[in-house]
Structures are given as C-alpha cells and as structure tokens.
Amino acid sequence: MPDQKVLYHKKLIDDTVRFNSPERVPFFPHFFLWAALDAGYKISEVSDDWDLNVQVQKRFHETYKFDVARIQSGLVCHPRKMLDGIGIGFNVFNDEQESIELKDFRLLFPGEYDAFMEDRKRFLWESMLPRKFPAWNDLKVKDLVEPLEEWKRYNEHTAQLNEMAINVFHLPKFNASGPAPNPVDSLYLSWAGLEGASIDARRQPEKFAQAIALLDSESTDPFVELMKSGKIDSSLHAFDISFGMLSHNFMSIKQFGKFYWPTLKKIFDTAFAPEQNFIMHMMAQGQIIRLADFFHDLPKGHLAIQFEMENPYEMRKAMPNITAVGGMTTHYLGNSTVDECLAYAQQLVNDLGSGEGGFILAPDKMMSYRRDAKGENLKAVCDYIAQLSVQEEGNL
Amino acid sequence: MSDKANLEQSLSDYSKAVEELSKLLDFLPDDPVVRKNYIDTFADRFIKL
Numbered sequence: 438m439p440d441q442k443v444l445y446h447k448k449l450i451d452d453t454v455r456f457n458s459p460e461r462v463p464f465f466p467h468f469f470l471w472a473a474l475d476a477g478y479k480i481s482e483v484s485d486d487w488d489l490n491v492q493v494q495k496r497f498h499e500t501y502k503f504d505v506a507r508i509q510s511g512l513v514c515h516p517r518k519m520l521d522g523i524g525i526g527f528n529v530f531n532d533e534q535e536s537i538e539l540k541d542f543r544l545l546f547p548g549e550y551d552a553f554m555e556d557r558k559r560f561l562w563e564s565m566l567p568r569k570f571p572a573w574n575d576l577k578v579k580d581l582v583e584p585l586e587e588w589k590r591y592n593e594h595t596a597q598l599n600e601m602a603i604n605v606f607h608l609p610k611f612n613a614s615g616p617a618p619n620p621v622d623s624l625y626l627s628w629a630g631l632e633g634a635s636i637d638a639r640r641q642p643e644k645f646a647q648a649i650a651l652l653d654s655e656s657t658d659p660f661v662e663l664m665k666s667g668k669i670d671s672s673l674h675a676f677d678i679s680f681g682m683l684s685h686n687f688m689s690i691k692q693f694g695k696f697y698w699p700t701l702k703k704i705f706d707t708a709f710a711p712e713q714n715f716i717m718h719m720m721a722q723g724q725i726i727r728l729a730d731f732f733h734d735l736p737k738g739h740l741a742i743q744f745e746m747e748n749p750y751e752m753r754k755a756m757p758n759i760t761a762v763g764g765m766t767t768h769y770l771g772n773s774t775v776d777e778c779l780a781y782a783q784q785l786v787n788d789l790g791s792g793e794g795g796f797i798l799a800p801d802k803m804m805s806y807r808r809d810a811k812g813e814n815l816k817a818v819c820d821y822i823a824q825l826s827v828q829e830e831g832n833l
Numbered sequence: 834m835s836d837k838a839n840l841e842q843s844l845s846d847y848s849k850a851v852e853e854l855s856k857l858l859d860f861l862p863d864d865p866v867v868r869k870n871y872i873d874t875f876a877d878r879f880i881k882l
Contacts, residue, residue, distance in 0.1 A: 470867060516882070517882055518877070519879065519882065520879075522881055523879075527881075527882065528882065544880065558837060558873050558876070559847040559848075560845070561849070561877070561880060562844075562847040562851075562876055563845070563846070563847050563875055565880060566876065566879060566880065567845075568877075569879075569880060573844060573845075574843070574844065574845040575843075576843070576844045577840060577841050577842060577843055577844065578838055578839060578840050578841070578842045578844065578853045578854055579841065580844070581839035581844070584841070584875075584879075585854070585875065586876050588878065589860065608834075622851070625880075627877070627880050627881050628880070723881040741847070742852060785853060
C-alpha cells in the first residue's frame, strides 16, 4: 500500500504546479554541500565516503522538514575514487574555503567538430580522454577494473539514497525520469568548456548548431520516445521529469532561440501534450526572466521553473503560466535573525503562496557554502511551512 | 567481474577497449549494446569528473 505521507507531499507539489489550489505552499529543498558542512564534516570527508553521505542526508531530512527528498548524490558525494591511478579531475576540493571549484577547460577544439560529429563516442575516448588524462593511451583494460567497480558501487549508493526518500524520509522522490538530456550544456560543461563553447557559438554558429542537432538526435529524441512509451512511473515522485540549464546564461536571446530552445521545445511539446500531461521541474541557474517570451505559449499548469538571480514577484508576473520555485534568499537564511527570516517567509507565503498555486518556496541558490544558511533560520522556516498544513499527514 | 577479458588490451583503441571491457560487466545482461552503452556512460562520467 502506498505510503500516505509520500502521497500527501506529492499532492501538494502536483496541486501547486497545476494551479489546483494546494492546501499550502510547498517547501522545496535545494541543499548540497551545505548539508555536509551543517553536519560538521569537511567536504573532503564526505565527498567520497558514501556511508558518511548517507548519514549526512539522513540527518538533513530528519532535522529540516521539506516536501520532497531531493537527493542528488553527485553534487555532494563524487565518485572521484574512479580516477585513482588514472589522473586528476576538474573538481578541486578545497576544505579551507569549504568549496568545490570547477576548472574551465577545452577538450573539443574549433576545427574538430566534424570528427566529433562523425563518431562522438570514439572521439571522446580517443581524443578527449587522452587530453584530460595524459596517461590514457598507456593504460590497459586492467587499469579500468577498479574504476568500473567504483562506478557500480556509486550507482548502487545513489539507488540506496533514493529508496531512503520513501522508506526513511517518507517523502516523494524528486523526479521519475532522471534529468532530461541537455546537449547544449554538455558542450559547455563537459567538452568545449565555458569559454570555448562561447567562442564556437559565435565564430562557427552553424557547426555549433549541427553538433547540437546531432546530440539531440542521440539523446533528446530517445528521451521523447521514453516519455511517449508510458514507462515513466512517477507514482512516488514529485515531478514526472526534470531538466537543468546553465549555459543559457552565456547566450544572447537570439542564440538561445537558435541553440537552446529547439531542445526544450521538443521536450515540452511531448511532456505537456494531453497524452502525457506531465509536470516538469526545470532548474534555471542564473537568470531566466530575460527569456520569458519563449515560455509564454506553454500551457498553464505543467512547468515549474526553479530560479536563482530573480525577484520572486517578478518571476510570477513574467511567467504567469509557470510555477515559480524559489524566493527564500540566502540573505535571510544566512544573515538575518530568526524573526526576520520568518517574517520574510511569511510575506512570500501570503503574497505568492496562497490561492490557486504557482509558487513553491525554495532557497534561491544551490546551498553550498556554510554562510548560505543558519541552521536555526532554516529550521524555523521549515517548521512554519509544515504547520500551515490543515490536513494531518498520512490521514488523507 | 569476468576473467575472460584481455586485461592487457590497451585503452588507446576505442573499439578494442570496449570489446574487452564489456566482458567485465557480468552483472549486466549479455547484450553487446547494453554493455557498450554502459561503457559509454562511464566514459562520459570520466570526462565530467
């Protein structure tokens, strides 16, 4: 029998995104490294100790009450032991500054797009991996035995955490499909680098667009077919599908329309069609309101955009057909008194979180640094939101 | 993992490396496409780390 508490929180999210008059505003977690620091651990201690990561996640969800268990092990706990004996990764773990820094890099160069498109997987293996790991071509199959074992253990760890959402935290899992493919962000974040991809998009836009189209055919098109297949089971998930976007911040509006929007439109057209009727979470790092015109024609009641560097009131006004996720600033969570923080949360709930829906309270950035939040401020907001419930959990 | 693979195979050639690495993946179905996809996903993660 389904866990009634899970279904209660799932319904809150569903009613909010569909503008179906939710019982109360939901509170959505967006906490990553902060959870480890708040538990008293160094980043380097938690980042590759999965048992410890389980403890961190358990403590976090038992201390702070949210409506979704957003467990993404990869953003707290990296499988970096996979690289032992292979080389050095791009993530720099800095315990002194309590941060993980990501180096910019370029593994795909402007004149290589044709070779890249001809056989991307071979190109990645034979050209990009040796660039990243100078010893790659001297390595043998036996050198990948342990990394493969580690990758398997990591996937098992992730699955274990996801099951904890239901069995331990009694919350819906984040989304049923896993993140939808994002070929543009892959070019920026994995292959050409932030600077490199920005240059390529300007100097050879047609080649850049061709690469994205190819990647779309390899990844987005199969995802669209998956959505149509009826195999996405979201019975224990807050959202049917999710999508994360970052590299739109480096594009002009015209570039966004050329490079980014076609992928999104493919996903939206299928996800929001009556046959699927999905609700979708979209994490838009950085800014998004400047691109609001693209989203105006989407049907109301399907998409929730988690925003960062935007005013929550302006988000709701700019995208009235879309649920805004955010608003709880690190200024109040991290720098104010408990009373000031609570007063701001109450103001947001009263102004945006009542009525037909369309607003989910959430931190307005990925909570990664110690000063992003004080534990007592966060707990006060969590407890305030929870007490807005009229129906008793588990007694629907 | 399987002891059928040639552990001395160099990684420098994608096709040969994937062929041998696939033999290590006993926990997956005995389907070359599934095993190749697993190796490709693993390689993608290597790039991102």
